[in-house]
Amino acid sequence: MPIICIALSGDGAMQMIGINGLITIAHRYKDWTDPRLLVVVLNNADLNMVTWEERVGAGDRKFDASQVLPRFPYAEYARSLGLGGVRVEDPNAIGDAWDQALRSDRPVLLEMVTDPNVPPLPPHVSPKQARAYARAMRDRL
Numbered sequence: 001m002p003i004i005c006i007a008l009s010g011d012g013a014m015q016m017i018g019i020n021g022l023i024t025i026a027h028r029y030k031d032w033t034d035p036r037l038l039v040v041v042l043n044n045a046d047l048n049m050v051t052w053e054e055r056v057g058a059g060d061r062k063f064d065a066s067q068v069l070p071r072f073p074y075a076e077y078a079r080s081l082g083l084g085g086v087r088v089e090d091p092n093a094i095g096d097a098w099d100q101a102l103r104s105d106r107p108v109l110l111e112m113v114t115d116p117n118v119p120p121l122p123p124h125v126s127p128k129q130a131r132a133y134a135r136a137m138r139d140r141l
Contacts, residue, residue, distance in 0.1 A: 004036045004102065011043045011069055012050075019077070025107050026081035037107035041074045046116035052136065061139070075111040084108030 009018050022039070029035045047067045054060045075085030084104045088097045088111065101108040119136070 004034075004038060006038045006040065008040045009042070010048060011041055011045065011072070011074070012047045014041050014074060015069060015072060022078055022081055022083065022109065026083050029083075029107050035106050036102075036104065038101050039078075039107065039109045041109060041111050042114050043074060043111050044114040044116035045069045045071060048116055048119075051116070052119045075109055078107075078109035082106070085111070087111040087113070089113045 018039070018041070025037065025039075029037070045068060047069065051067045073087075075087040078085035084101065084106055086097045086101055086108065088094055094112070097110055097112075101110045119133070
């Protein structure tokens, strides 16, 4: 069986450049030998990496005016382009959503609604950053 391509994106990156990519995918996928492509969008309505870099690196609280993203219906938009689109809000529905997406005969956008208060894991941190990271997690409310 051929390997399916899976792309993973945060909602901030999807709003910046990914939406245009979906238009291109919808335009071209019917010419592909194997049209199976899965785009997973982690939707937390937050520029999460920026938010947490500032919390950890500078000890700043989240600044909503620059870090909260506008709501966007990613899965619904994918369906409007003729692609598959599945939105998951309940963690208990994740398995079924993956099964549905992987069985599709066309590219699918799998929109996973996530919690912006869960920090991403940093690839590496200094001791100073680790202390700031711990403080940010403690003060994340």
